[in-house]
Amino acid sequence: MIVAGVDIGSVAAKAVVIGDNNLFGSHVLPTGANCNTAAEKTLDEALKKVNATRDQLAYIMATGYGRRAINFGNGSITEITANAKGAVRLGAAAGQIKTIINVGGQDTKVITLDDTGTISNFVMNDKCAAGTGRFLEVIAKALEEDIEGFAKLSLESQAPAVINSTCTVFAESEVVSLVAENIQKKDIIAGIHKSVAKRIADMAVGAGAKEPIFFDGGGAKNIGLRTALERELGKKVFVPQMPQFTVALGAALFAWEKASAQNKAQ
Amino acid sequence: MISEFKKEGKKVFFKKNELHAGKFSDDFMFPNRYRYDMKIEASQSSYADAKTNYDRLVNKNINNLRKLPNRPPSMRYFEEVMLKKDYRQKELQEFKAKGGKIIGTFCLQAPEELIYAAGAIPIRLSCGLINAIPLAEEIMPSNTCPLAKSSVGFPHLKIDTFFNMCDAIMIPTTCDAKKKMADVMSNYSNVWTLELPQNRDHLAAREMWLGQIELFKSKIERLTGKKISRKALKDAHAKLYKRTRLVRQLLEFRKQKNIVITGRDIFLVMQSAFNDDLDRWMMYLEHLIEDLKKSVAENKSVLPPDSLRIMMTGSPTIWPTWKVVDVIEENGAAVIADDSCAGSQYFYNPAEITDYSMKSMMIGIADKYLLPTVCPVYIHNDDRVDRILEISEQFRAEGIIYHVLRLCQLMDFEFNKVNNVLKKKNMPVMKIESEYGEEDIGQLKTRIEAFVEMVKSRNSQ
Numbered sequence: 193m194i195v196a197g198v199d200i201g202s203v204a205a206k207a208v209v210i211g212d213n214n215l216f217g218s219h220v221l222p223t224g225a226n227c228n229t230a231a232e233k234t235l236d237e238a239l240k241k242v243n244a245t246r247d248q249l250a251y252i253m254a255t256g257y258g259r260r261a262i263n264f265g266n267g268s269i270t271e272i273t274a275n276a277k278g279a280v281r282l283g284a285a286a287g288q289i290k291t292i293i294n295v296g297g298q299d300t301k302v303i304t305l306d307d308t309g310t311i312s313n314f315v316m317n318d319k320c321a322a323g324t325g326r327f328l329e330v331i332a333k334a335l336e337e338d339i340e341g342f343a344k345l346s347l348e349s350q351a352p353a354v355i356n357s358t359c360t361v362f363a364e365s366e367v368v369s370l371v372a373e374n375i376q377k378k379d380i381i382a383g384i385h386k387s388v389a390k391r392i393a394d395m396a397v398g399a400g401a402k403e404p405i406f407f408d409g410g411g412a413k414n415i416g417l418r419t420a421l422e423r424e425l426g427k428k429v430f431v432p433q434m435p436q437f438t439v440a441l442g443a444a445l446f447a448w449e450k451a452s453a454q455n456k457a458q
Numbered sequence: 459m460i461s462e463f464k465k466e467g468k469k470v471f472f473k474k475n476e477l478h479a480g481k482f483s484d485d486f487m488f489p490n491r492y493r494y495d496m497k498i499e500a501s502q503s504s505y506a507d508a509k510t511n512y513d514r515l516v517n518k519n520i521n522n523l524r525k526l527p528n529r530p531p532s533m534r535y536f537e538e539v540m541l542k543k544d545y546r547q548k549e550l551q552e553f554k555a556k557g558g559k560i561i562g563t564f565c566l567q568a569p570e571e572l573i574y575a576a577g578a579i580p581i582r583l584s585c586g587l588i589n590a591i592p593l594a595e596e597i598m599p600s601n602t603c604p605l606a607k608s609s610v611g612f613p614h615l616k617i618d619t620f621f622n623m624c625d626a627i628m629i630p631t632t633c634d635a636k637k638k639m640a641d642v643m644s645n646y647s648n649v650w651t652l653e654l655p656q657n658r659d660h661l662a663a664r665e666m667w668l669g670q671i672e673l674f675k676s677k678i679e680r681l682t683g684k685k686i687s688r689k690a691l692k693d694a695h696a697k698l699y700k701r702t703r704l705v706r707q708l709l710e711f712r713k714q715k716n717i718v719i720t721g722r723d724i725f726l727v728m729q730s731a732f733n734d735d736l737d738r739w740m741m742y743l744e745h746l747i748e749d750l751k752k753s754v755a756e757n758k759s760v761l762p763p764d765s766l767r768i769m770m771t772g773s774p775t776i777w778p779t780w781k782v783v784d785v786i787e788e789n790g791a792a793v794i795a796d797d798s799c800a801g802s803q804y805f806y807n808p809a810e811i812t813d814y815s816m817k818s819m820m821i822g823i824a825d826k827y828l829l830p831t832v833c834p835v836y837i838h839n840d841d842r843v844d845r846i847l848e849i850s851e852q853f854r855a856e857g858i859i860y861h862v863l864r865l866c867q868l869m870d871f872e873f874n875k876v877n878n879v880l881k882k883k884n885m886p887v888m889k890i891e892s893e894y895g896e897e898d899i900g901q902l903k904t905r906i907e908a909f910v911e912m913v914k915s916r917n918s919q
Contacts, residue, residue, distance in 0.1 A: 272908035
């Protein structure tokens, strides 16, 4: 049996295909202006990687911001529920995951789980770019760096610059003036990461975050952010190998359950 | 209104012996010595956009409801009230032509017993449209809640004529925004205030409020030109008492296992009363109750019976901006309870009268509008927490959505206490902050759907 989970985020569309005998395929591409097109393309690419086709899929579960827009799915769930499912599976190595911190393109979430892996609470910042991937993108652009190089540079800093602005737009201006003052790029970037990490940590602590903490979403690929976050939380976080795919995997796991139930019913 | 007094060329004073129990001095007109001519105008396309948007929202709300199966047929009447404002405007114009007086109101503190006893008609004024906000921002701070801004801006949009028909606008001091709104609006309308005490836990507060109600009585007697008789007040009280009984009968149907009436339909019934004829509205409410009895007997449900049972609390949801309640009821949940002043609390409380002396009736009426309300107006509001617990238990709520309009400080302040108490009772709560715009519908859908998924998953264990 093969199933798929498709996570259509505001920035990136991810697909995960899973099946018998540890079959696993995944793909990510920018969502762009058309959710349905992006979803189809990313799913087809993921299927290609495991030599399968769409008609072989027993169930397609859609999730993410654009979950209602796709017309070829069998069902949908929110990315919060999908994230919990995926995180509990992928984080098993770290123990019974109690908290998930997800830094996405345009929002940041903290999800707390009880002892059985069920969601007990969730907090979202989806009104403000500060504390999300968008903030880092804006600053990276202003400093003419790509995100990966950006992340590595921040680790070299011994003295992160202090960034006062809480607003993305004003922080960009602040960064430009720091550059003019000849503050070193690595220190500015470290300061930016610290600022974002602080905001995320405040949100997590307010939501009652407990260890083990699972850190995912595109933002978790950023080693600079991960380091800063651990420092602000005073705790270690567990990052899976492919942090951007946790939610799509969670959706795929739900798809598996649905397909299995359908099989049983027949 | 104002021009009438200017024409007389003389100021209007209260004679000393007209001041009543409250012993407060307040002109018949709102004391505003620095009144000025407020130019509140917008571009031509703003007016057109406002009307288009208003109609769009109204039609969207009603069409969303019409799609649902098993809706009580009597709901058609309440839809018509919202769709056909012209009809009611015409009725009121005829009433005015015969010398009738109309009192505009906000919130739920206007003593309707006195208004009806005086032969006048109350209209609760509109404050639910986003297009009204830019107009209001010309004369009041933009850092105010959207409801207050919409209250101030709406009359200037030329969408309906209810505001212009009012002989007086009654504003209770339920929050800072309302207090200051009174001053702003006194520049172009006849504003009467009702000053609520900061704390209602002591006798002095009840006496102060009684004084405000007595003052209101003398103002409306002056406006209509005749004293309110005991009989008139007794009759008005009886009618509104009956209205309360009917409303409570209506709300009882929300306790059913089936969802025989949606939260949106309850809001529709209550908010259509803002400006409808009282007798006719009550008659159709009786029809609706009969319809619902049939729905129960025939085991009918408007939303799936396994919809998550949600209680809404917090800032009210005002027609036609029903974004939040729409998202809730279209994503696996049903609003089976609320404590909204524009919802089930509106006509909920009766005036309890011990005898029909004028004094007793006045005390009963005053207490009705002070003691049982759950607005976050007062310093101490444990009553509201009690009420939320009571309602959520009675209606078997499975989750609470705490709705806060942005900058509604009072509601926001009370959240932590409510959340803490409910958490201890294992009642899931989610805070939803929103404004009047529709840009956050996607985010709202995600949150509410996730909340429903979370609670359902917990309940299944």
